Amino acid sequence: MSDSYDFKSIERKWQDYWSERNLFHVERREDKPKFYYLDMYPYPSGELHMGHVRNYIIGDAFARFKTMHGFNVLHPMGWDSLGLPTENAAIKFDVHPIEWTARCVRNMKQQFDRLGISYDWSREVDTSDPEYYGWTQWLFLQLFKNGLAYRGPGMVNWCSQCATVLANEQVVNGCCERCDTVVERTTREQWFFRITEYAEKLLEDLELLDRWPERVVKMQEHWIGKSRGFSFSVDIEGYDEQMEVFTTRIDTVYGVTFMVLAPEHPLVRTLTEGTEREEEVRDYTRAAMAQSFIDRTSDDTEKTGVFTGAYATHPMTGERVPIWVANYVMMDYGTGAIMAVPAHDQRDFDFARKYDIPVVPVITPEGEELDGEMMTEAYVEDGMQINSGEFSGQPNREALEQIADTLEECGIGHRDVSYRLRDWCISRQRYWGAPIPVIYCDNCGTVPVPEEDLPVQLPEDVEFRVTGSSPLSQNEEFMNVQCPRCGGQGRREADTMDTFVYSAWYYLRYPSPHEDEAPFNREDVDYWLPVDQYVGGIEHATGHLMYSRFITKVLHDLGWVGFREPFASLFTQGMVYKDGAKMSKSRGNVVTPDEINDRYGADTGRLFSLFVGPPDQDTEWNDEGVVGSHRFLWRVWRLATENLEHYESDYAAALPEEGTQSQRAMRRKTHQTAMKVTDDLEGMRFNTAVAAIMELSNDLGDFAGAMAADDTADRAVFSEGLTYLIALLSPITPHICDELWARMGREPSLFECEWPPAQDELAREEAVTIVVQVNGKVRDNVEVAADTEMDAVVPIALASERLAKYIEGKDVVKTITVPGKLINFVVK
RNA sequence: GCCGGAGUGGCGGAACUGGCAGACGCACCAGACUCAAAAUCUGGCGGGGCUAAUUACCCCGUGCGGGUUCGAAUCCCGCCUCCGGCACCA
Numbered sequence: 001m002s003d004s005y006d007f008k009s010i011e012r013k014w015q016d017y018w019s020e021r022n023l024f025h026v027e028r029r030e031d032k033p034k035f036y037y038l039d040m041y042p043y044p045s046g047e048l049h050m051g052h053v054r055n056y057i058i059g060d061a062f063a064r065f066k067t068m069h070g071f072n073v074l075h076p077m078g079w080d081s082l083g084l085p086t087e088n089a090a091i092k093f094d095v096h097p098i099e100w101t102a103r104c105v106r107n108m109k110q111q112f113d114r115l116g117i118s119y120d121w122s123r124e125v126d127t128s129d130p131e132y133y134g135w136t137q138w139l140f141l142q143l144f145k146n147g148l149a150y151r152g153p154g155m156v157n158w159c160s161q162c163a164t165v166l167a168n169e170q171v172v173n174g175c176c177e178r179c180d181t182v183v184e185r186t187t188r189e190q191w192f193f194r195i196t197e198y199a200e201k202l203l204e205d206l207e208l209l210d211r212w213p214e215r216v217v218k219m220q221e222h223w224i225g226k227s228r229g230f231s232f233s234v235d236i237e238g239y240d241e242q243m244e245v246f247t248t249r250i251d252t253v254y255g256v257t258f259m260v261l262a263p264e265h266p267l268v269r270t271l272t273e274g275t276e277r278e279e280e281v282r283d284y285t286r287a288a289m290a291q292s293f294i295d296r297t298s299d300d301t302e303k304t305g306v307f308t309g310a311y312a313t314h315p316m317t318g319e320r321v322p323i324w325v326a327n328y329v330m331m332d333y334g335t336g337a338i339m340a341v342p343a344h345d346q347r348d349f350d351f352a353r354k355y356d357i358p359v360v361p362v363i364t365p366e367g368e369e370l371d372g373e374m375m376t377e378a379y380v381e382d383g384m385q386i387n388s389g390e391f392s393g394q395p396n397r398e399a400l401e402q403i404a405d406t407l408e409e410c411g412i413g414h415r416d417v418s419y420r421l422r423d424w425c426i427s428r429q430r431y432w433g434a435p436i437p438v439i440y441c442d443n444c445g446t447v448p449v450p451e452e453d454l455p456v457q458l459p460e461d462v463e464f465r466v467t468g469s470s471p472l473s474q475n476e477e478f479m480n481v482q483c484p485r486c487g488g489q490g491r492r493e494a495d496t497m498d499t500f501v502y503s504a505w506y507y508l509r510y511p512s513p514h515e516d517e518a519p520f521n522r523e524d525v526d527y528w529l530p531v532d533q534y535v536g537g538i539e540h541a542t543g544h545l546m547y548s549r550f551i552t553k554v555l556h557d558l559g560w561v562g563f564r565e566p567f568a569s570l571f572t573q574g575m576v577y578k579d580g581a582k583m584s585k586s587r588g589n590v591v592t593p594d595e596i597n598d599r600y601g602a603d604t605g606r607l608f609s610l611f612v613g614p615p616d617q618d619t620e621w622n623d624e625g626v627v628g629s630h631r632f633l634w635r636v637w638r639l640a641t642e643n644l645e646h647y648e649s650d651y652a653a654a655l656p657e658e659g660t661q662s663q664r665a666m667r668r669k670t671h672q673t674a675m676k677v678t679d680d681l682e683g684m685r686f687n688t689a690v691a692a693i694m695e696l697s698n699d700l701g702d703f704a705g706a707m708a709a710d711d712t713a714d715r716a717v718f719s720e721g722l723t724y725l726i727a728l729l730s731p732i733t734p735h736i737c738d739e740l741w742a743r744m745g746r747e748p749s750l751f752e753c754e755w756p757p758a759q760d761e762l763a764r765e766e767a768v769t770i771v772v773q774v775n776g777k778v779r780d781n782v783e784v785a786a787d788t789e790m791d792a793v794v795p796i797a798l799a800s801e802r803l804a805k806y807i808e809g810k811d812v813v814k815t816i817t818v819p820g821k822l823i824n825f826v827v828k
Numbered sequence: 829g830c831c832g833g834a835g836u837g838g839c840g841g842a843a844c845u846g847g848c849a850g851a852c853g854c855a856c857c858a859g860a861c862u863c864a865a866a867a868u869c870u871g872g873c874g875g876g877g878c879u880a881a882u883u884a885c886c887c888c889g890u891g892c893g894g895g896u897u898c899g900a901a902u903c904c905c906g907c908c909u910c911c912g913g914c915a916c917c918a
Contacts, residue, residue, distance in 0.1 A: 215832045219913060222831065227917070247918060260918090301916075328916045338918045347916055420917060538912075611853070613841060617833090618911085622840065628853050631868095638868095688842070691852035698852090771848050776899040778848050802885095816898055822847055826898045 005637040007601030011735040014749070015116055023751055024118040026074055028527045035071035036528045037063045038507055038567075040536030040544070041125070043080040043499075044104035045089070048111045049590035050621060051576035051583040054609040058573055058684065059535055060117040061610060064731035065681045067118075068755040074528050075118055076510040078125030079105055082133060083499030087432035091465055097432045098460060101128055111593055115602045116734050118751065123513045127502040132509065133434035134455025135519035136502050139551070140426075140437055141448050142558060148194045151438075151446065154425055155264070155332050158186045163469050164429035165190060185289060187264065191436055191495065192423040195550045199224055199419040201564075202549055211569035213616075216541045223542040225420025230404050231335065232413025234259070234312040236271070237320065243267060243312055246334035246418050250407070251400035254388040255341040255362035257352065259312045259323045260305065263288040264331035271310040271323065281306055281325060288327045303328045303351045315412050316389060316403075326351060334418050342378065343370065349378040362387045363396045424547065426498045431464030431471035433496025441483035441490040450484050456492070470494035503544050504551040507531055507566055525561060534567040537575070545570070571684060574618040583621065591621055603733035604630040610686035610732055633736055636697055636729070640722060640740045643704050649745045651719035654712045663717045666703045667762050669696055670721045674758035677728045686732070693729050700725060727756045771822035772797045774806040790817040797823050 018024065028034075039059040042052060063075040081101045090097040105126065112119060125132060143149040157166040159176040166176060166183060176183055195202075203224045206217050229248035236243055243259065261268050263285040272281045284306040305326030312321045328347055329338055342352035343361040352359055359372035363383040370379060385391050391399040407413045427436065435456045437449035449456055459478045464471045472478055473494035483490035505519070511528040512521035536544075545567075552566040575582050578589040596605035608629035613619045640647075648654065656663055673696040680689035700721045707714035722744070730737035730750040738748045747753075765786050770793055772780040780802040784793055794815060797803065807827050814826040 213832095215913080218832060222914060225914090225917065229918080245918085249918080303916075329918075330916075333917050335918095340918085345918070347918080350916095418917080420914095541913080611840090620840075622854075624854055625840065628855095632853080634868095687840095688852085691842075694852055769848080773847085773899075776847095776897090781848070814898065816847095818847060822899090824847085824898050 003641055005634055005736070007603060007633075007736070010739045011114070011116065011597075011602050014735045014738045015113060017738070018116075018118075018749060018751070019113075021749075023749060024075070024120050025122055026072060026120055028524065029072050032070060032072040034074070034528060035066050035533075036074045036531045037066065037533050038075075038510075038531045038535070039077065040534075040540065041078045041080050041503070041506065042108070043083065043085050044101055044108055045085070045585070046104035046107055047585070047592060048108055049576075049583050049585070049592050050596070050605070050609065051590075053115065053593050053605065054576055054612075054615070054619075055535065055537075055573050056112070056117055057115065057606045057609045058571075058615050058686065060115075061606070061686060061731045062533070062681065062684060064118055064734065064751060065755070067751060068727075068731065068753060069678075070755070074123075074510065075120060076123040076125070076513075077112065077117075077119040077121070078123075078506060078510070079108075079127065080499065080503055080506075081105070081126055081128040082433050082496075082502055083127075084428070084430060084432070085499075086128075087430060087464065090432070096460070097464070098128070101126075114597055115593055115606065118734075123510050125506055125509050125513055127506065128432075130455045130457055131516070132506075133458075133502065135509070136434050136497065136505070137437040137449070137454050137456055138451060138519055139505060140497070140501070141451060141454075142560075143193055143554060144438075144448050146554075146558065148197060148554060149191060149426075150194065151189060151191050153187045154190050154192060154423065155185060156188050156190060156425060158184045158188060160184065165425065165427060185264075190425050190427040191438075191493075192425055193501075193550070195424045195547070196419060196421055198550050198553055199226070199421045201553055202421075202546065205549070205553075205564055208565050209567075209570070212567075213570060213572055216538070216545065216570060216572065219541045220546060223421065223546065227418050229416055229418060230407070230413055231416035232315060232407055234315055234321075234339075236267075236323070237311040237313060239271065239310070241267065241270060243323070243337055244335045245337045245339045246416060247339055249341065249344065249400070250403050251385065251391075251396045252341040252344045252362055253316055253339065253403060254391075255343045255360045256314060256321055256339045257342060257358045257360055258340045258348075259321055260326045260329045260338050260340050260348075260351075261308070261323060262329040262331040262336040263325055263327060265325075265336045267337070268308065268325050271308045275309050277307070277309040281308055285325060288325075301327070303347065303354065305351060305355065307355075315407065322357075324351075324355075332422055333420065343372060343375065344378050344380055346378040346380065349375070360387060424498075424500075424550075426501055427495040428498055429470040429495055431458075431462055431496065433498070434458065434502070435472060435478075436493040436495050436497055438493040439481055439483060439490040440493065441486060441488055443488055444483055444485040444490075447483055447485050447490065453484070458496070470496075472496070500544055500547050504547040505555075507534075507548070508555075508561070519560075522560075529561065530563050530566055530568045533569050533571065535571045535573060538572040541572075571616065573615050574613075576619055576621050578621040591623075596626065600626060600630040601633075601735070603633055603736045607633065607690065607733050611690040613687055615684055615686060632694060632697070633733060635701070636725070637736065637740070639697060639701050639704065640726065641743065643718065643722070644743060646704070646707070646709060646715050646718055647722060647744055648715055648719045649723075651716040651723070654716035655720060656713040656717070659713060659717070662703065662706065663713060664766070666699065666717050666721055668765070669699045670724050671758050671760075671763035674724055674728060674756050675760075675763055678755070678758060681731065689728075690732065693725065693732075696721065696725050696728075724756045726750070727753065768820050770797070770820070772800060772803060773822060773824040774803065774827060776824060779803055779806055786820065790819055790823070793817070794823060798825075 039056055063073050067073045086097050086101055090100040127133060140149055159166055159181050161179045161181040162176060203226055206221060209217055227248055229246055230250040231246045233242040233244045268285060272278045305324045308323045308325055310323045312323055314321050340348040342348040342359045344363060359375055361370035361372055364370050364386055365383045382396050385394050385396050385399045391403060404415055435458055437456045439447045441447055459475050462471050462475050479492050481490050481492050508520045508525055511524035515521045548566055553564055555561045556564050581587050581589055583590050593605055608626045611629060673692050676692045677689045704718055707718055726737050726740050727750060737750055741750050742748045767783050768786050769781050769783050771778055780800045782796055810827040812825050813828050816824040
């Protein structure tokens with residue numbers, strides 16, 4: 001062992017040591033409180049960059065800290081390997097996704113290990129493993145059996161080139177991210193999970209998430225988008241059918257001057273088929289549907305529409321109300337049809353003005369007359385009801401309730417709630433996913449695959465590069481299957497499941513990753529779950545996190561788990577930018593951990609990742625900053641190795657009872673740092689924890705420089721300081737700390753050591769500086785013993801020479817004192 | 829438009845429930861060591877004024893404008909800018 005900080009061999013040495021001792025493996029145990037720390041698993045892209053690394057270092061430092069602090073910490077990792085990103089990469093590099101995944105996983109796992117991350121690899125989960133996705137299929141079957149999975153028509157993003165449905169995030173500027181084809185919004189038969197059934201529960205239980213970031217809760221709340229209103233049906237002249245509309249403003253019903261259907265609404269066809277308007281309307285709806293996606297991104301798409309020729313009957317007045325089709329009504333919200341009240345809704349107003357439809361005000365602001373012809377914008381505030389039959393003359397909010405009562409009594413409609421949340425489309429017409437475990441039989445219809453036949457294996461020999469239809473449908477061997485019910489000829493479902501399905505339950509698998517009788521072992525799940533701390537990117541606020549909550553609730557209601565929320569506490573880490581852009585492979589601005597490891601070592605990369613700034617905020621990568629972190633580790637290295645002969649591992653007995661002033665100050669700093677670091681790590685404030693450790697290191701360096709080598713008390717104080725320094729630093733830079741720990745004659749690994757206890761009485765200041773202000777401006781300060789009463793400090797402060805010129809010849813009208821902090825004289 | 833978040837030195841960022849703004853680090857400057865450089869160590873480092881210069885001292889300063897308070901980066905009101913999310917939600 002040389003005296004130089006040879007990080008390469010040190011890091012390799014300790015990584016080997018940890019892995020040989022199987023240090024990071026955990027089991028259930030009752031003698032310690034459990035702690036489940038979970039990082040969102042990555043999709044195996046093949047290479048980590050410092051953006052990911054920051055995230056995983058946060059987790060590792062925290063998990064190590066918790067372990068040392070006495071918790072039984074579950075800290076697992078796995079791979080989100082099934083899905084489009086992997087399939088696309090495989091196509092690009094012309095490899096089979098199985099091979100590609102294996103390669104990427106191998107490399108990334110090595111990268112994780114080189115960073116010294118304390119994962120329990122015996123619990124590794126890989127979603128592309130049939131063991132895993134078989135249980136995902138099992139999950140599908142449970143939802144299916146309970147009416148929560150269904151096949152039906154739904155609005156989807158369809159790329160005709162790739163012949164697949166695209167998730168919203170795969171649509172960029174209205175085009176397919178892969179081939180740039182304009183994406184169509186169309187209706188196709190797809191498999192859905194009925195997440196809307198859980199809209200209310202998902203909303204209500206947000207209250208339980210008091211340790212989630214406020215903004216994530218807000219985003220989910222908004223995403224669910226609950227609004228209370230009224231639904232009712234109106235008759236259509238000359239047709240048997242009725243048209244159902246939803247409104248939040250039933251008080252404005254007397255102001256209805258037209259009705260609007262979304263272009264996709266099935267009634268559009270019914271009402272125009274065979275009429276003279278058929279062609280015009282058909283042309284319009286086609287154009288509207290084709291443009292709708294691209295135009296959605298532009299700020300104010302012009303409202304356009306066309307009259308269907310049909311009339312509805314006003315539910316209160318019996319008047320004829322024309323029915324229009326317009327692009328500003330969306331099929332996937334409410335009923336896809338609205339009652340339009342131009343006087344009191346800005347969108348309806350704009351539309352009415354454009355097409356010369358009458359504007360009839362039914363609510364007026366206090367002391368004002370509204371004239372439908374003269375209005376320049378809709379009046380959307382509250383006011384008095386007018387032109388509203390028996391309801392005229394009262395405040396609109398009261399009228400709203402009465403009109404609702406009346407309509408309910410007549411059986412025309414009912415109070416209703418509408419959600420923005422849509423059902424979750426889980427079908428993908430792609431290869432690299434778990435086959436949806438369903439068989440179609442001419443006799444029996446849609447038949448679920450029996451649980452004992454799971455997993456439905458994804459065949460390897462499939463041409464997945466083709467575009468045109470679901471790749472699996474071309475594999476006859478896979479497709480042809482006996483109907484499990486009648487034994488006749490059946491065909492398998494050729495679609496696979498969406499990536500988000502696998503990730504919606506993976507956290508339940510880690511506690512018992514090898515369980516083969518069930519998706520998870522109930523006892524293990526009961527012990528470890530809910531996740532105590534979940535960490536990941538904010539981009540998953542409304543996707544993954546919503547789906548996971550949903551699946552947990554379903555499993556709860558079916559009796560499979562005992563809790564309703566999977567993640568007790570959530571932390572969203574910031575992204576790493578470089579050259580002003582998010583660090584990503586496609587931008588070519590990545591810094592990889594390998595580069596950092598080679599030049600400075602993993603510990604330096606770890607330290608810098610945590611020191612750059614608050615972990616929940618975005619940060620800019622800075623090459624110079626890394627050097628600073630590296631320098632700090634060198635300083636620690638020298639501080640320890642150059643003073644080894646002064647170090648006593650058995651220092652406790654030699655600690656001075658009273659001690660000199662500098663000894664007391666050193667011990668104070670040591671214990672203050674222990675307090676601060678403990679507190680900061682608990683709150684994941686790594687940047688300030690590191691700063692505090694640096695201060696301790698600086699002070700300890702000064703102390704070491706000044707101490708008398710033969711003074712046992714000095715040596716004991718130094719030894720205590722160094723012991724604390726290395727232990728406090730060890731969750732952050734574990735390799736160098738274990739190495740120094742061993743050289744200090746202590747038993748590694750620090751991972752198994754106790755967290756250094758902070759002693760309050762030693763950390764307490766003996767003297768405090770009292771700031772002396774005159775009229776709020778600092779003019780002096782005085783140093784007094786910490787326990788001095790403020791009353792005793794006032795005369796000392798008043799006697800100050802520096803103060804003299806500010807108070808001379810003036811009256812002290814008021815004296816404000818803050819114990820241990822300051823005195824402020826208010827003078828006139 | 830609505831909902832979040834953020835604006836502090838040249839830079840990243842500190843500052844507990846209102847109490848010395850700028851911890852810690854980077855960059856920079858000066859000095860020591862060196863033939864020299866690197867590394868390392870020591871000191872300095874918000875702006876302005878006063879001073880021959882130093883010490884001391886004074887004024888200003890946390891996006892902008894008001895306010896509350898003995899005292900505001902922190903609380904309140906009104907704006908501006910940037911970032912993120914949602915967006916014709918009936």
